[in-house]
Amino acid sequence: MKNTNPTGTVLYTLEQTIKEYRKMAQKKISSIVHDITVDQCLVLIILHKNPQYSQKEVAEMIFKDNASITRIIDLMVKKDYISRKIHETDRRKFNLEITQKGIETIALLIPTIQKNRTDALAGLSENEIVLLDQLLTKVLINCKTDHEK
Amino acid sequence: MKNTNPTGTVLYTLEQTIKEYRKMAQKKISSIVHDITVDQCLVLIILHKNPQYSQKEVAEMIFKDNASITRIIDLMVKKDYISRKIHETDRRKFNLEITQKGIETIALLIPTIQKNRTDALAGLSENEIVLLDQLLTKVLINCKTDHEK
DNA sequence: CAAATATAATTGATATATCAATTAAAAATA
DNA sequence: TATTTTTAATTGATATATCAATTATATTTG
Incomplete structure (x- = not known):
């Protein structure tokens, strides 16, 4: 009955x-908020905590590749959540700045985002959550080392 | 240090x-095999085990929605992995038949697919795997019941 | 039976994922 | 310093995800 x-x-x-x-x-x-995706929220949160991050760094943080993050940020710029300014000392990069609308949106959504997480983990003890994380990490490492060689 | x-x-x-x-x-x-995706492999395997399945049933089996499965199967028909025939008694449905190429592809890929799974779970004991499944199922049920209401 | 409702599949629009190729700029090195 | 190599971001092509609307057919029900 296991599988x-x-x-x-x-x-x-x-x-x-x-x-x-x-x-x-x-x-x-x-x-x-009607015009935002989960991934776009994550980008806002990452940038809020780490205003100096480049696109590449944001991408790594949420496991996206550069191509995906370029397009996600394109859309966020169009929707006025973020603005791009050329980096002063490294002209390959951008400074990504959250707009006023972006800041208001984060404030609006943070309680929901946190509730989503606690709701998803409802009924799991602290120990179980740690255990789950450990088991997943084992799988993660297996996959990483496997396809990185 | 947990999170x-x-x-x-x-x-x-x-x-x-x-x-x-x-x-x-x-x-x-x-x-x-160069022209196949993981999802397309799964469709082949599902159909191999359950030749009578409709698109909808295949979709449910691998957690896709109808729109996604329509497009995945479109591509598989184009690449001659599957053929669609109208269902005899219910003309809203299709009979999905694996082609010769499809059968050969399954045979070629099954060892790889199985190896992928055992590689991913390497170092986890039977108990740990069961435990992981149970913990994930708890999360799954939380999310399902949450957004189905 | 006819009308209303439900179901299977499709299509359009938009977002994301992945890979490969490209561009522009920075860093390393000969 | 000039050349080579790396790096950050973009772009194109293709696959998948999701939602809403639509079509065709079945089923239910008045």
Whole structure:
């Protein structure tokens, strides 16, 4: 009875879980702010905490590649959440500045974002959360070392 | 020291882990068969085990929505992995048949797919895998019940 | 049976993911 | 310093995700 899912592995549950979490989180966020995605929220939060980050650094923080982050930030600039200014000392980079609208949006959404996380983890003890993180990290490292060689 | 990741939750590790797994799996699969994606492989496997499944049933099995599965199968039909025939008794549905090329591809890829999974879970005991699955399922159910209401 | 409702699949619009190629600028090195 | 190599960001191509609207067909119900 352990493996009833199609491919017989926990990796299926992993896939399904993150998908449901994303759906749930997006639904809650959309109900407060209509023109923002979960990923765009994360970019705002990262930049809020680390105003000096380049696109590349933001990308690494949320596991996106450079191409994805370019497009995500393009959209955020269009929607006036962020502005791009050329970096003073390294002209390959940008300074990314959160706009007033961006700041207001963060304030509006932070409670929701935090609630999404606690809701997702409801019923798990502190120990279980730590354990989950450890087990996931093992899998993560396996995959990383595997495809980096 | 528990949470060093940007948003301070295990959900980040979850996101990162599934992304690395997908990358690793795609890389290994691409090295054997060049014109197929991980998701397309899954469709082949599902149909192989359940030849009578409709698109909708395949979709549910791998957590895709109808729109996604329509497009995935479109591509697979174009690449001659699958053929669509109208269902005899319910003309809203299709019978999806794996082609000869599809069957050969499955045979070629199954060892790789299985190796990907065991590699990803290397170093985890049976108990740990069961535990991981249980913890993930708790999160999954939290998210589902949350956004289904 | 006819009308209303439900279901399977498709399509359009928009966002993200991935890979490869490109550009511009910075850093390293001969 | 001139040349080579790296790095940051962009762009193009293709695949997938999500939502909403639509089409065609089945099923239910009045």
